[in-house]
Amino acid sequence: MSYLNREERRETIMLAAMKVALEEGFSAMTVRNIASRAGIAAGQVHHHFTSSGELKSQAFVRLIEEMMALPLVPENASWRDRLFSMLGSEDRRLEPYIRLWRQAQLLADSDAEIKGAYLLTMSMWHGETVKLILAGQRAGEFTLQDSAENIAWRLISLVCGLDGIYVLGMAEVDDAAFSRHLHHLIELELF
Template sequence: MPRTEIQNLELRDQRREQILIAALKVFSRRGMAATKISEIAKEAGLSHGLVYHYFKSKEEIFTLLVQRAAESAVQIIEKARLQEGTPLKKIKWMTEQILQGLSAGEQILLFLIMIQASTSDAVPEEVQHLFSSPEYKSPVNCLVPLIIEGQQCNEIIKEDPIKLAVSYYAFIQGFSISKLQWNQCPIPEADLIIKIFK
């Protein structure tokens, strides 16, 4: 019996997701420049041609992963803003969610993709356009209003809010890299990280 249109769409979405997760693993190990479509196909357990059926290039896949990583970072800040409590309590909640994600697997690789995307010369032009686009919401810029709110109620130190946000993400990215290099790396409690705001 032939598949229905809905079943075809579901299969297509499942295949695309399978390829994206495989690509995330390969890009995190090899970087954008060194990765080949054949390696992504092998990681996904699919044929080389089937990957090309769903995506036109490794650049397209990398760009989609960068978009996913950026959206994920901003969504967690937006969710934090909806939590009960003071600005610092909201940042603590967000930090706990991020640190749990670092232990879970995929989240840590998304952090690594963002680091690659913002530091490598080999990233696709679409990624460069994404970062320079007026619509792009950087996690640092999205966190700043919450920091300012905390400063206004004397809960967060009166340092430059952008420098505080950059320092916060530097900690998170540092833990991500350490966890990738050393699987047994202990992930700190959220309280240790949010001390930079006190």
């Protein structure tokens, strides 16, 4: 590997960690595996990050930021479609991110750094959902009977609950049912 300054090497490590996380999940995010992907010695990972937990949590947050920035609907989409895509998009590109988010939720009980990162990403998701609700209200598409913050939490709670049932493979909560329930709550909350 050619010479990289400190920031470039740190970014190389971060990108390798993000790639490992998306492709193989948290359990594969070992220092050795990440260093191998980055083409560096394992000691370099320790030099740039205080712990593997710090690297995992920072990579996770970056990946969720990346996921939220993905253009999932056209720019001229309705605010309802934009909100739905933020909460329950059917875009298959999101699957690796969602798998990782599910893993983070499970790890949050036993890993303080992952818990912190998971809580941060939930707050980020909430913030982006609030922005969409308020933009839809300003555009005259949404009518709010409660604060955008409260509505966003209720929508996110429904999505998290449905996702928990969805991963169990219950026939009653397949893709179509997931979408139908989410559209119904959006209708109840904002129209």
